Each structure stands twice: as C-alpha cells, then as structure tokens.
Amino acid sequence: MQDHQSQPLNDFIEYPHEEMLNRANEFLQTSQRRHSIRSFSDRPVPKNIIEACIKAAGTAPSGANHQPWHFVAINSSDVKKQIREAAEKLERSFYEGRAGEEWLDALKPLGTDANKPYLEHAPWLIAVFSQKKGGVNTDDKNTNYYVHESVGLATGFLIQALHRSGLATLTHTPKPMSFLTDICKRDKDNERPYMLLIAGYPSDDATVPAHALDKKSIDEIATFI
Amino acid sequence: MQDHQSQPLNDFIEYPHEEMLNRANEFLQTSQRRHSIRSFSDRPVPKNIIEACIKAAGTAPSGANHQPWHFVAINSSDVKKQIREAAEKLERSFYEGRAGEEWLDALKPLGTDANKPYLEHAPWLIAVFSQKKGGVNTDDKNTNYYVHESVGLATGFLIQALHRSGLATLTHTPKPMSFLTDICKRDKDNERPYMLLIAGYPSDDATVPAHALDKKSIDEIATFI
Ligand SMILES: N[C@@H](Cc1ccc(O)c(I)c1)C(=O)O
Ligand SMILES: N[C@@H](Cc1ccc(O)c(I)c1)C(=O)O
Numbered sequence: 052m053q054d055h056q057s058q059p060l061n062d063f064i065e066y067p068h069e070e071m072l073n074r075a076n077e078f079l080q081t082s083q084r085r086h087s088i089r090s091f092s093d094r095p096v097p098k099n100i101i102e103a104c105i106k107a108a109g110t111a112p113s114g115a116n117h118q119p120w121h122f123v124a125i126n127s128s129d130v131k132k133q134i135r136e137a138a139e140k141l142e143r144s145f146y147e148g149r150a151g152e153e154w155l156d157a158l159k160p161l162g163t164d165a166n167k168p169y170l171e172h173a174p175w176l177i178a179v180f181s182q183k184k185g186g187v188n189t190d191d192k193n194t195n196y197y198v199h200e201s202v203g204l205a206t207g208f209l210i211q212a213l214h215r216s217g218l219a220t221l222t223h224t225p226k227p228m229s230f231l232t233d234i235c236k237r238d239k240d241n242e243r244p245y246m247l248l249i250a251g252y253p254s255d256d257a258t259v260p261a262h263a264l265d266k267k268s269i270d271e272i273a274t275f276i
Numbered sequence: 277m278q279d280h281q282s283q284p285l286n287d288f289i290e291y292p293h294e295e296m297l298n299r300a301n302e303f304l305q306t307s308q309r310r311h312s313i314r315s316f317s318d319r320p321v322p323k324n325i326i327e328a329c330i331k332a333a334g335t336a337p338s339g340a341n342h343q344p345w346h347f348v349a350i351n352s353s354d355v356k357k358q359i360r361e362a363a364e365k366l367e368r369s370f371y372e373g374r375a376g377e378e379w380l381d382a383l384k385p386l387g388t389d390a391n392k393p394y395l396e397h398a399p400w401l402i403a404v405f406s407q408k409k410g411g412v413n414t415d416d417k418n419t420n421y422y423v424h425e426s427v428g429l430a431t432g433f434l435i436q437a438l439h440r441s442g443l444a445t446l447t448h449t450p451k452p453m454s455f456l457t458d459i460c461k462r463d464k465d466n467e468r469p470y471m472l473l474i475a476g477y478p479s480d481d482a483t484v485p486a487h488a489l490d491k492k493s494i495d496e497i498a499t500f501i
Contacts, residue, residue, distance in 0.1 A: 055387035057483035075328035102299035162280035203428015
C-alpha cells in the first residue's frame with residue numbers, strides 16, 4: 052500500500068515496570084552527576100572513545116533521516132590554539148560591553164570571563180556543524196528539514212555519550228561562531244557552527260558554580276494532564 | 277576574585293581508558309537499538325517512569341543555567357484526542373500540497389501519511405515548550421539565552437532517558453505547532469512548542485522503514501584533526 056520498504060522492529064527490549072523505573076532512575080542519577088566545568092586537565096583521551104561517542108550522536112532522529120550534522124573533533128594543539136585565540140578575542144569584546152548589562156548580570160553567578168585556557172588544555176574540542184542541504188546519502192544536495200532541532204538532539208546524545216563514558220564536558224557558544232567554519236575549513240555556504248563542546252578530564256581544582264547545581268523541580272518544569 | 281560561589285567538583289567518576297571505551301560502546305550499541313516507530317500499543321506506562329525521564333531532561337546544560345523549558349506530559353484520552361484531531365487536520369493539508377514535491381519525495385521512504393492514530397493510542401504524549409523569558413528561578417522574567425539550543429539538548433536527553441528506560445518514541449513536528457499551545461493551555465506570549473514526543477510500547481506489528489536503519493558512517497559525519 053505504501054511506497055516504502057520496512058522491516059519489523061526486532062531489537063526492542065521490553066522490561067517489567069519495576070525495572071523500567073530503576074532504569075529511568077539510574078539514568079537520572081547519572082545525569083545529575085554531569086556538570087559543565089571550566090578547568091580541564093591536559094591528560095590525553097584516546098580517539099576511539101571520542102569516535103564511539105560521535106557514532107552514538109549520529110543515531111539521533113532527524114528530519115527525514117537526513118542526519119544533517121558534521122562533527123569536527125580537534126586534538127591538534129595548533130588548531131586548538133587558533134580556536135582559543137579567536138574565541139578569546141570575541142569574548143573580550145563580549146565581556147567589555149557587547150553583552151550588555153542584563154546578560155553580564157545573568158552570567159555573574161557562573162564566574163565566567165574572557166579567558167578560555169581550556170580551549171587549549173583540554174584534549175578534545177568537538178565543533179558541531181549543521182547542514183542546510185544534504186540527504187540520506189552524504190553527497191545528496193536536497194533540502195534538510197528541522198535542521199536545528201535534529202542537530203540539537205544529536206548534540207544532546209553526544210553530551211550524554213561523553214558523560215557516561217567518563218568525560219567531563221563544557222558546551223561553549225562564542226558569538227558569532229563563524230570563526231569555527233574558517234579554522235575547521237568547512238563549507239561556509241552549506242554548514243553553520245552549532246556549538247563547541249570541550250571534552251576531557253577535570254583538572255584537580257575544577258569547580259562547579261553553586262548556582263549551576265540549583266535545578267528546577269519537576270513541578271516547575273513539567274505539567275501532567 | 278570572582279563574584280560567584282563555587283563548589284569543588286566532587287561527584288566526577290573516573291574510569292580507566294579501557295572501561296571508558298566499553299562504556300562508550302555500550303551507549304552506542306544501546307543507542308543503535310533506538311528507532312522511531314509509528315505504531316504504538318495502548319498498554320499503559322506508569323507516570324513515575326515518565327517523571328524520572330523528564331527530571332533527567334532537566335539536567336541538560338542551558339544558557340546561563342536558565343533551564344528554559346517546560347514539558348507537558350499528556351495521558352488524558354480527551355486531550356490526546358484533541359491533539360490527534362488538530363494534528364491530522366494540519367497533516368492533511370501538508371500531504372495534500374502544502375509540503376511541496378521535494379519534501380514529499382524525501383518522506384516517501386518513511387511511508388508516513390496524514391493519519392496519526394498513535395497520537396490517541398500511545399499512553400503518553402510529551403509536548404516540549406521553550407521559554408523566551410525566565411531565569412534560574414521559575415518566576416524570573418529575564419531574557420533566556422540560547423533557548424533553542426538548550427531545549428534541543430534537553431529533548432535529546434529526554435529521548436535517551438525514555439529509550440534507556442524501555443520505551444519506544446517518535447519525534448513529531450506538525451507544522452505549525454501552535455495548536456499545542458492552545459490545547460496544553462500554555463502562555464503563548466512566552467512559550468513556543470518545540471517538539472511533540474510520543475512514548476509507549478510498540479504495537480506487535482510496529483515496523484521501521486528500511487531507510488531509517490541506514491545511518492551515515494563515522495567518516496561521513498566526522499573529521500578528526
Ligand atoms: N509532519 C509530517 C511529515 C514528516 C514526517 C517525518 C519527517 O521526518 C518529517 I521532516 C516530516 C508527519 O508527521 O507525517
Ligand atoms: N560565551 C561566553 C558567555 C557565556 C557563558 C556561559 C553562558 O551560559 C552563556 I548564555 C554565555 C563565555 O563562554 O564566557
């Protein structure tokens with residue numbers, strides 16, 4: 052009846068309700084141990100771990116299954132240095148006024164400033180790019196759909212993958228991010244930087260802003276009807 | 277030196293490299309068993325499982341930690357019926373022409389059409405909303421930052437939480453989605469529907485489009501430098 056081929060869903064695993072709840076709580080508790088940190092150790096992390104995490108990100112659902120994403124995983128000291136320099140330059144103008152008063156006030160509890168040494172020290176930076184055109188096949192040049200949403204879901208999967216593997220992360224969004232396109236030598240007509248993730252081990256003196264530990268309660272973030 | 281309070285990061289768990297890789301591969305393999313399905317059983321799923329998954333979504337990083345999201349978890353048959361009716365009406369006009377030829381071609385391999393019985397049959401619909409204004413405290417009326425990105429990450433966390441708990445999901449994006457604001461009685465000035473998730477057990481005859489099983493390889497989605 053329909054113009055498509057399908058297969059039975061044969062790899063779904065069903066658990067009893069009690070085990071479902073235990074599994075949900077395990078995921079919740081593990082997620083509650085995830086904190087963005089801003090002080091990374093320079094201890095190396097093997098590439099194959101990062102690779103498996105990016106593969107997991109690539110399993111995210113996407114508009115028409117076009118998978119409109121590209122991940123540039125940066126281990127090169129030279130490239131990391133270029134990114135640090137470009138990012139700090141932008142952040143200086145941001146903190147010196149471009150942000151505006153309300154934004155700077157909102158950031159105060161985080162204790163951030165224009166210095167981003169972790170962009171050079173952390174073993175891995177992962178620049179996430181979204182693609183306007185593409186398709187199920189990499190060489191397709193069709194329209195992609197729900198690009199921003201799809202890449203957001205994949206990046207959420209990636210953060211979970213890295214965290215559960217034992218890596219600390221920071222999500223970084225310098226503004227504007229177009230320098231990442233240049234430094235990573237990506238096609239500026241089709242791709243747009245979405246986010247920069249920093250991944251590695253925390254340094255011994257890594258801290259978490261008290262404010263970031265303060266999460267809204269379930270009643271504040273959810274309504275059941 | 278800085279105008280903020282911080283705490284040592286004391287809940288980070290470090291694993292040996294070998295275990296990190298095993299953990300990354302476990303996450304990858306589990307993620308590879310996730311498939312969007314479009315035929316749900318009406319078997320009930322306890323609320324406490326959905327609640328734990330939404331709590332896990334709420335641990336996602338967000339701009340200035342404002343957590344600019346609200347999840348409406350719908351179990352009410354009456355509300356599900358309203359959503360199905362509104363969605364199918366939109367989908368009919370979409371499939372009858374509004375989509376355009378290229379989009380309909382892209383959807384052919386998925387075998388989708390305007391009928392969305394699962395919106396009524398699945399035990400849970402979760403409407404995800406993003407918030408323009410807010411803050412660390414729910415009553416704040418400050419500017420939120422990177423709203424779309426933050427909500428994307430949280431929704432990615434939510435899909436992982438549901439999947440790992442043993443639930444099948446579908447991400448649904450009817451266009452426009454504003455009917456969700458009305459039916460869920462949310463504040464249309466401050467909140468925007470981001471996505472609708474369907475969660476439950478697959479029906480016995482649930483299938484996966486062959487095309488959706490076809491994911492790009494790591495070399496296609498990633499560059500290591
Ligand atoms: N919203 C419609 C069409 C649709 C479906 C799947 C998909 O990946 C995309 I992009 C669009 C529907 O739900 O049928
Ligand atoms: N990009 C700047 C400022 C910043 C920082 C954190 C944050 O949540 C937000 I929104 C903005 C920086 O990285 O310092």
